[in-house]
Amino acid sequence: MLKRKNSDTVRRSSKSNNCANRLVWVLLLIAMGLGQWNCRPKTTSPKKPMEEYLYSDAGLQNEKHLSVLNVPIEMPVSELETQLNAQLKGLIYEDDSYEDNGGDNLKAKVWKINPIRVVAKDSTFLFEVPLKIWVSAGYKVSPLGISLSGYKDTEFSIRIRLISRIGISPNWQLNSDTYVDSFDWISEPNVKVSGMKIPIKSMVSRLLNHNFEKITQAIDKQVTKGIEIKKYVEAAWNLARQPVLLSKEFDTWLLVTPTTIVMTPLMVRDNILRASIGMKGYTQTITSAAKPAVKPAPKLPDLQLTDKVTSDFRIGLISLISYEDAARMATARFSGQKYSFLGGKYNIQVTSVEMYGQNERLVIKAGLTGSVTGSIFLKGIPHYDPQTQQLSLKDLDYDLDTKNTIVRTAGWLLQGKFSKMMEKEMVFAVGNQLSETKKSVQQILSNYKVTDGVQIKGTLADITPDRVYLTPKHIYSVVFAQGNVNLRVEGLRSFGQ
Template sequence: MLQKQPFVTCFRLSKSLLFLPVVCFLVLTGCQPSTTTQPKAPTESYKHTNMDIQSEKHRSTVHVPIELSIAELTRHLNTQVQGLIYEDNDRQEGFKIKVWKRALIVAEARDSLLYYTVPLKIWGEKSYQVLGITGAQATEFQINLKFMTRFGVDPDWKVRSQTVSAGFDWVTKPSIKVANIEIPITGIISRKISENLETFSKAIDKNIQESIEVKPYVVQAWNLIREPRQLSEEYRTWLVVTPTDILMTPFQVDKGKISTSIGIRGFTQTLTGEKPTIKPATEIPNLMIVKDIPKGFQIGLIGVVPYEEASKLAATQFVGKRFDFKEGKYKIEVTSVDIYGQNDKLIIKSGVKGSINGVIYLKGIPHYDAASRTLSLKNVDYDLDTKNVLLKTANWLLQGKFAKQIEQQFVFSVGDQVDEAQKAIRQQLTNRKVAKGVAFGGRLDRLDPDQVYLTPTSLVALIVAKGQIDVKIDGLL
């Protein structure tokens, strides 16, 4: 600490007493004695730890659209349904029947239902006894069976289809003649077909439910979302998504596709350090059916300025800088700058020399400016104890521009960190196929400033990146 300089050293006194009044005047007006200020230091304290900031969770939903091409489903049904598909031998009525698929099954979408037509060729044989003549007569004819199916998924992820008959159309009708006498069998065949329509419907549902699996794809998407993604190699920053539950909209059948949307809802966090270890999940929560899936995710990006670095930057800015007060009557020079936190305020410890010697303490509220992407201070003012000391020893400093200039020039850029994080996120959201039938993509829409935190080691600006993540699933067959 600088020692007080006796005011008598400011001037060389003449032996002549005639100059004494002049000397006294100069002493009183041109050479003010310096004073020492040593106010009590504000207590260092913090409301948040670095882990608290990393644990800051942002509710998000990952959108997972699922589509199944009706053409693909129809191809699958045509592959599964081949050749002889039904046979009946009713001895009581003396009637035999065999049914084959005649042509390709055709499907179309209407009113959120899947309608399809199954063209069939039917061979029928009817035993008869006419005018004492006993025998059997066979015939072939064609019909088109019609069905409609509604799709759904149960909470345990099993695909549910509800197929019902929509009747049938005759293409050619059966006809048997014995001795030029027509034997009516159309009614018998119609009844037989009607009796078995429910059996056909159940067979279609069984085939669909055994062929279409949703759960393995959703488990794959669940684990894909949980995989940590590096945002910054330099700052060792990782994006971690912790899913909590799964939402799903009812199936829609439209424009040649059967589609639904799944929303994997959870929390996003930005962690620093080594890559987090995430064990792959084999099970997922039960499904919740909802009308709409909220779209959008939020990621907390962290801009960090350690106190040590902030102190060095501030020292470069202020140490050696001189300030004049009262038109040059008082002067001080900044000799050192140190920074730490007290709850939500940043403390600036400034060493000074000149008209006062010692230290003074100022307080300010940390602020992140989105336009300039900088950390700065608002409402900078002297600490209460410093203010009380200055009121007694250097009231002129309280009325000057020192605190205001500190506020204006106390600025730290975190733009590079934010740019790097944005670039990493956009790279992670690039559309790409990550597995058969699973594609990952998304976009980053905007950055919203959230809050500036003071931790025991750093100023931390939390900026919320908002956008959308899509994990698209198709090709379920």
């Protein structure tokens, strides 16, 4: 009986040991399976963020910036003097009827005999005009009781001083308002009849006073004719619209579309008649392999007078990089680099990079291999740094769907701040394109011949960043170059011949 109990006890103990051993093996197999499962790379396949854009290439290059193109007017007073003397030749005025001027019984002719002298200050001109005057005077005398009458001719000379104010009307016609300041005799008029000298000085003075207005009108007509502005402003108005090639290497063109013209009053400083015409309008910087088409110029607008013409000329300089080129550079930068996490427990490599836009943010699709395989999506705001002249990304972080996916499969990617590592690598040097464009612009502005007698001159000073724009094809970095640009027209500089 005792032996049977011992035998049963032994059998029960052996059975328990066998069960325990099987349990251990099962646990070992489970552990091994779990270990193998844990060693397998996780796979990520988050949803692709939507691709959408606020700007187009054509729309962005249509962006216009208000600017002022200066057209300086300069004319030495001596040149005005020369032109007046060339135009005012010979006979200036003629009164060929004894009955004119209330029957004054005088006929007269007036010639310029010596060069006109011009002195000017501010907007006032003083003309000193030497004149020879022929007069045929009717007379009636009774010497010794004998009545004598008839006509006698005489010649004399005067020096007349005229004051004129010059301005320009809204329709671009020069107006000159001239009046007589004074005159003096160079030689006095006299008539001799039967050996008697008959003074007619008072009569001639009355004649001159009656006809000064006609003399000043003749002067005004010649001044207006000598300073012809409208046709030269029209030429500048049309020439300003011609595209200027800023950079042949990058096919960059500058377009100017003038809309309004303002002008300062004509003033004399240092014996030079000066004014500034400001063509207000818009500048565009576009990229095009061929010369952009020019729309027909509208009619020259009416002149608007202003006390001052600003010199704020603004050009938008563009550097652009395609998504493909940026992705290729980024992929090359990541090639061969391994990123370790949690003391080397996990490792990944970036195998590929793709880029596209989502409104204001740049989307980066990064292909991974290693402890995680598949793709992840990150989004950041593109930024241009004028100091380093580099394009970089701010606030680069995982897309929401990507973040939810790696939380489930590879949370250590969040702990390792992989997005910040990517942000440091996503830097692109675009300053060379901007620098070359600025250099080309400055060379052009130093002395660019638009056509015979027309030159563009200017300087660029401040460079201020605008922003980065995303279009379906490119990443645009835009900066503004500000400076002073003059359009010099030979005819306007000297008022033509």
